[in-house]
Amino acid sequence: MENKLKIGIIGLGTVGCGVVKVLSQFNDIEIVKAAVKNLSKKRSVKIDNLTDDPFQIANDPDIDIVVEVAGGVEIMDALIAAIKNKKHIVTANKELLARHGAMLFDLARENNVVILYEAAVAGGIPIIFPIKTSLLANTFNSVAGILNGTTNYILTKMEEDNLSYNECLIKAQKLGYAETDPTGDVEGYDAMYKIAILANIVFNLRVDISKIYCEGITKITAEDIKIADELGYKIKLIAQAKRINKANRDDILDIRVHPMLVSKNKPLANTKDATNAVLLNGFPVDRVMFVGPGAGEFPTASSVAGDILSIKSEISQRTNILPMAVCHHNEYAIQIKIEDTINCYFLHIEAKSEPGIIGKIGCACAQFGINISYVIQKGTTEDGRATIIVLTEECFEKDMNAMIEKLELENLIKVKNKIRVM
Ligand SMILES: NC(=O)c1ccc[n+]([C@@H]2O[C@H](COP(=O)([O-])OP(=O)(O)OC[C@H]3O[C@@H](n4cnc5c(N)ncnc54)[C@H](OP(=O)(O)O)[C@@H]3O)[C@@H](O)[C@H]2O)c1
Incomplete structure (x- = not known):
């Protein structure tokens, strides 16, 4: 022909x-x-x-x-x-x-x-063209997704089979879901590149990847996943970009990649194994989600x-x-630092089991303007250590960090994991 x-x-x-x-x-x-x-x-x-x-x-x-x-x-x-x-x-x-x-x-x-x-x-999910064509009439507030199949597979297996991160990583490698050097996936870099590209077209702004906060899944334990499950959440590696409406500007973005507790009622929580999902929120479409095979x-x-x-x-x-x-935009977004973001938190705390310990955590939270929405002590170990789980309402990341630092310096607690809640 x-x-x-x-x-x-x-x-x-x-x-x-x-x-x-x-x-x-x-x-x-x-x-x-x-x-x-x-x-x-x-x-x-x-x-x-x-x-x-x-x-x-x-x-x-x-x-x-x-x-x-x-x-x-x-x-x-x-x-x-x-x-x-x-x-x-x-x-x-x-x-x-x-x-x-x-x-x-x-x-x-x-x-x-x-x-x-x-x-x-x-x-395999069509997302770039739909944003640039069918969804062109929209102004988006946020885009969030599960953009890395390897980490989603590992987290799913940790939850379903009650296995450690390392055991699930080996499983993923055997099945060809994870590379021999899994760093790019498990440390969140792969998802970071993808959210940078998405933020770029969703907000029509250029993005500096060196300013994207990126935290992978290597610190997530089977215990975190089990406790989150009891509280009604799944743990997912979420890549997200949100517009921050501040000072009448529309070019301030909060872009990051990190594990999050996602309520089981939310569609992203039910995205399993190596499947990817992208959730867009904008006007006039409202919320729209794309789900499918993210690789292969x-x-x-x-x-x-x-x-x-x-x-x-x-x-x-x-x-x-x-x-x-064709890419028409030339302006760079103003990207806020993780310290300046506002989040709800899940804290997995190991503390000295002593009278008033929960009260001391509560006082420290109050000192930094952090409202606790849920707290529970999950038993005490033989050597006198208590596992305490705290869920907070929204607060600044910098206040959360300062609160943790104060309690850790006083040798009262050790935060085994701090996971943001979606
Ligand atoms: N795998 C997926 O499911 C997937 C999904 C979405 C996006 N991607 C992206 O698609 C791209 C390819 O991924 P892949 O999984 O197909 O990778 P791959 O299996 O490692 O294949 C890479 C191919 O590129 C060749 N190559 C590497 N450097 C080259 C160079 N300098 N000159 C000429 N050829 C070169 C390699 O040659 P040899 O074979 O001779 O080594 C190999 O054939 C990557 O950007 C990846 O991020 C992959």
Whole structure:
């Protein structure tokens, strides 16, 4: 067939192979060339024209769209070359976009090409395009989600099987849900890149990832999960971005990633295993949630292939394609520090079991203007230590930290975990 759309793929790993398989169903799309790191590696797909130099793709005059599914930031120079060569880009690379998206989108705009990245956030869930199209009439107050399947799988298994974090991590690694080095997932960085990208398009503001507070799940214990369950909550790694209405400004954002207690009545609490979910809150739509597979060969390839086909459907029709996909905003958000955020808290405390200990915790809370909504002592150990659980009403993070510091300095308590409540 004449006028086939010519694709160059950088990366033939999990996602790249899925993309090749999915695109093989389309007679009018041709994969001209693919770049990999290791030419001799066995793969589940066969590409005739294989190279280990991504610039051979970026500089190939035959290629219309460069599909970047290699990952990492090192691939950026090849993408810059591709954009300068007027090639459209489809990428799944959240880290690259979260770190260098502003520069890449500016460059794409200058060169009248688009960068589409549906797969970069929540894998197979369509979220970027719905925000940019169907939900365009909305002003959003917040976006929150479970954006990392690995951590959601681990937390689900800790809860269902009453296992430790380490036991569940090993299980996740055996099943291929977690990488050998799981840092990017379990420390929250993967979710941080995704919420940065989401905040960017939800609020039309650029985001500095170095200012996003990020805390992973490694300190969550099976005991925390069990106690939270008794109180009616699940523990989830939540990535969220909220608009803070202050001083008549609409560019102040609270963006963060950390574990949270989520009431079992809330839909995010019931998002299990490796499933992802994104909850948007805005006017006029109110609350809308997207749920689905956040990763995996075919779900992710679905989003990548969708982006390729979107470009294909427009490419022959106009010179300035997919105007809605172009990044139009230049302003940076003002991002508030975690100390200045307001939250409800769950405190898992180990204290000396002595008369009046709960009263002392109550007094310290009162001193810092913190209202307790629930407190319980869950027995005493043989060596005289009491487990005390406190739930608080909303207070400033800095006041909570100061209260904890005071009690710990007085050697009265040790906070085993402080988890914010959604
Ligand atoms: N896996 C998922 O479910 C998923 C979901 C959403 C988004 N993503 C994103 O999709 C991207 C790819 O993920 P993946 O899981 O498919 O990774 P992967 O399985 O590790 O595959 C990466 C591929 O890129 C190739 N590669 C790496 N650096 C390269 C370079 N400098 N030049 C040429 N080729 C290079 C590798 O070559 P070799 O094979 O020769 O080593 C490999 O084929 C990442 O940005 C990831 O964050 C993945």
